[in-house]
Amino acid sequence: MTYKKDRKVLRKVDYGAAKNSLMGVLAALLVYALVFAWGQVYQSYELEALIGGGAVLAVTAYRLWLFARFDALYGAGPARWRRLFGVGLSLHALLWGLIPAWLAWRVGTGFNFFAILLYNVGVTTALGSSWMAGLRVRQAYILLMFLPTLLVLFVTGALHDWVIAILIGSYAFYLFRLYRGQYETFWHAVTRERRNKSEGPSQPVRTNTEIQLSLVYRLAHELRTPMNSLMGMMSLLEDTRLNDEQKDYMQVAGRSGKLLLTLIDDVLDYSRILSGRVTLNSEFFDFRNAIEQALEAFGPMAQTSGLELTCVIDRMLPKRIRGDRERLMQILNNLFSNAIKFSDRGEIRLDVDFTVEGESGGVLRVRVSDQGSGMDPETLRHLFLDRFIEDGQDVYSSHHTGFGLLVCKGLVDAMGGHIGAESVPGEGSTFWFTVPVQMQPDMREAQSLIRALDGAQAVVVGSAAGTVACLQEELEALDCQCSSAEGYDHALQALRAGHREHTDFDLLFVDTCSRPELALNLCRNVLEDPLLRPVRLVLMATIEERGLPAIQKMVDQHDLVVLVRPAHRSSIRLALSRIMGLQRHVPVGDAPLQTPEERQRRKRFRLMLVEDNEVNQLVTRGMMSKLGYQVKTVSNGETALALLEQEPFDLVLMDCMMPEMDGFEATRQLRELEKSRGTERIPVVAITANTAEGVQARCLAAGMDDFLAKPVHLDALETVLRRWLPEQPSNNEEQE
CATH class of the missing domain: 1.10.287.130 (Signal transduction histidine kinase, dimerisation/phosphotransfer (DHp) domain)
Structure with a gap:
């Protein structure tokens, strides 16, 4: 397909592609140095490392030269500049396609291989939003970037290497098709805009x-x-x-x-x-539990970056509040991601407060503070303004606000709340939002823990300020006094002084946050000192530190209780229950039934999957196999209808977007067939990547019974199958 070119549009696109490529080529130098120096490849393969480094420097210099001389080269001939830029892209892709292939061949698929592979996936994905006016060079870029690695993995690799190769190949194939779609969409949009301008004011202009x-x-x-x-x-x-x-x-x-x-x-x-x-779905939910799940997800990410994630939640926060759980967590997750991204040291602290207003309502206040580089007043002033769509703005500018903060602003406004930020350059930033919510009061505390602690005295040492505040908030709610020590030696002296003066401390929380080695030494001294045996010790560590041999040795020898950071109410109370010898009551979850009888019963169901994507077919069949079900797969609506006329099925999983006959039309014809024949209605569950408003209603209008959004999760799939499958299969014979 050919399109009429627009020189102004092409120049802007070409310049944006050149500018965006700067980060990729500079990152290439950093990744190469990381792998070949820190990754110790240079020590074993000095000559190859020097040759590769020289090639990386040469390609980087060439691409930087193209950007620096953009105006002169482009003015002399846009087509020539595009050829030169395409050569640079191809050389970069060939070089970085050979590096992971060489690593897989000589070193194996270890850390170095995966570090290079992640870089390749990142820069290839980034190219998807850049230089959409070109197609063949971008598609060649994919082949050069991934094909050498695929060949080496298939020829020399073991079974797990083949699995990695299949994943890489699937992603490369997807990018290949995506680039084509972006190319068509880009030129359709440009051509449509030019056509509307030429047709005059009578035509609606987008x-x-x-x-x-x-x-x-x-x-x-x-x-x-x-x-x-x-x-x-x-x-x-x-x-x-x-x-x-x-x-x-x-x-x-x-x-x-x-x-x-x-x-x-x-x-x-x-x-x-x-x-x-924007639509909101309000319901009562446990906000504290949702926060704890977010802390457990983002805590290791922060710790990997050398940051400490802490949380202080007001003890007066109701057990359940009414609001849109997913939207509130989306805002909080964006603020966490933003804080981790722009911080390189210190503590990221979450504070959650609640103020009661009226009999059944209140105001929720959430603050996320970091100790990063901060922002200047000009940046702060435009932080929640989307300047991307304003007339005259450079669409390739790096100063635009990201999607995350814009989405936070829109969602908070939709909830009737307020959002803002405060920052001091060089000291950090604080993002906050307030939203009105309804509450379902339940202030009952864990009475067994309160009785067991009985006014105990606790001391915490080595923790960040947010962790200390969190422990004090939670322990005081359990009628336990908590104080902090200035250092590990001071804590040990305070424990021994308390024993001499008969004012013993009952609990000691030792945190590895400040000085891990000193924290472990303090634990050994307390555990091995007969005079301090009455003191109950809790070690606070990261999830990576918990597996260290030194900590495992103390756990095995002394039954040491380890509390994984970031600390929150559930983890604190679980640790206290263990150390006080209280029985832990674990709720029975809605887990998949794995008894032989249940699996045999599930195998007798006749299920059909209608899906045109071969990889998605493989994934869904694998999930069904894990759950114990067998499924027959077809790739289009016509084949599904023909098969449904010949054989009975208990349930159909229907992809909505398929070529020729889509899932909506196939379901409509199925319902008409059932009505004309007077047969029993077969449950149809829609599976689609389209989550726009109205799609679920369209599914129900077409005759479908339920809706699953891609990517499909195993627990959601099992829940839907349990909901719609009958008690007994329609055909008791086992499916072939």
């Missing part, structure tokens, strides 16, 4: 905002389908036999995938906010 929203919404929708494949594959791979190193990589990949899903949701909400279509 504004820049409408074009941007259309493109943003379409891209966000398209991303959900491959994310379903990636997240599903990782969940299946996680259940295979992996060593500790591979499990760590899987956890990092899983967290990155979840953050990408959050970004996709932010993009969708961005379009809804700009079009005034």
Whole structure:
């Protein structure tokens, strides 16, 4: 397909591509130095490392020269500049495609290989939003970047290397198709704008905002389908036999995938906010529990960056508040991500306060403070303003506010609240928001813990200020006094002085945050001192530190209780219950039934999956197999209808967006067929990446019974199947 070129548009796109490439080429130098110096590849392969480093420097210098001389080169000939830029992209892709292939061949798929691979995935994904006017060079970029690695993994790798190669190949294939779609969408938008201008004022002209929203919404929708494949594959791979190193990589990949899903949701909400279509789903939920889950997710991420994540929650916060849980957590997650991204030291502290107003309502106040570089007054003034869509703004400027803060502003406004920020350059920033909520009061405390502690005295040492405040808040709610010591030696002296003066401390919380070695020494001294045996000791550490041999030795020898940071009410009370010898009551979860009888019963159900994407077919079949179900797969609506006329099925999982006959039309024809024949209604569950308003209603209007959004999670899939499958299969014979 050909399009009429617009020189002004092309120049802006070309300049934006050149500017955006700067971060990629500079990051290449850092990644290469990290892997070949810190990763100790240089020590073993000195000559190859020097050759590769020289090549990286040469390609980087060439691409920097293209950007520095953009005006002169582009003015002399845009087509020539594009050829030179394409050569630079191709050289970069070839070089960085050979490096991980060489590492897999000579070193293996260890940390160095995955570090390079993550860089390759990042820069290739970033290219998806850059230089959309070009196609062939971008597609060649994908092949050069991933094909050498795929060949080496398939030729020399073991089974787990083949799985990695399949994941890489699937993602490369998705990017290949995505680039084509972006190319078509870009030129359709440009051509449509030019055509509308030439047709005169009688034709409705789409504004820049409408074009941007259309493109943003379409891209966000398209991303959900491959994310379903990636997240599903990782969940299946996680259940295979992996060593500790591979499990760590899987956890990092899983967290990155979840953050990408959050970004996709932010993009969708961005379009809804700009079009005034934000909807809220208010219900009663445990806000404290939701915060604790967020702390456990973001805590290791902060600790990996050398930061300490702490939380202080007002003890008067009701057990349950009424609001939109997902939206509130989306705001909080964005603020956490923002604080971690722009901080390189110190503490990130969450403060949650609640003020009662009226008989059943109140105001929720949330603050996230960091000790990062802070912001100047000009940045702070425009922080929550979207200047991207203003006329005359450079769309490639790096000064635009990200989606996250814009979405936070729109959601808080929709809830009837306020959001703001305070900052001092060089000292840090504080983001806050307030929203009115209804409450369901339940101020009952853990009476067994209160009786066991009975006014005990506790001391905490080595913790960040937020952790100390959190412990004091929670312990005082349990009628236990808590104070802090100035240092590890001071704490030991205070314990021994208290024993001499018969004013013993009952609890000692030792935190590794300040000085891990001194914290462990203090623990050994307390545990091995007969005079201090009455003191109950709790060690506070990160999840990585908990597995250290020194800590495990104390756990085995002295039954040491370890509290994983960041600390919160649930983890604190669990540690106290253990150390006080109280029985822990674990609620029975709604776990999948894995008895042989249940699995045999599930295998007798006849299920059909209608899905045109082969990778999604593989992922869904794997999930169904884990749950004990068998499924027959077809790739289009016509085949599904023909099969439904011939064989009975207990349930149909129907993809909505398919070529030729989509899932909506297939379901409508199925309902008409059931009505004409007088047969029993078959439950149909929609599976779609489209989460726009009205899609679920459209599914129900077409005759579908339920709705699953991609990426599909295993627990959500099982819940839907349990809801709609009958007590007994329609055909008791086991499915072939």
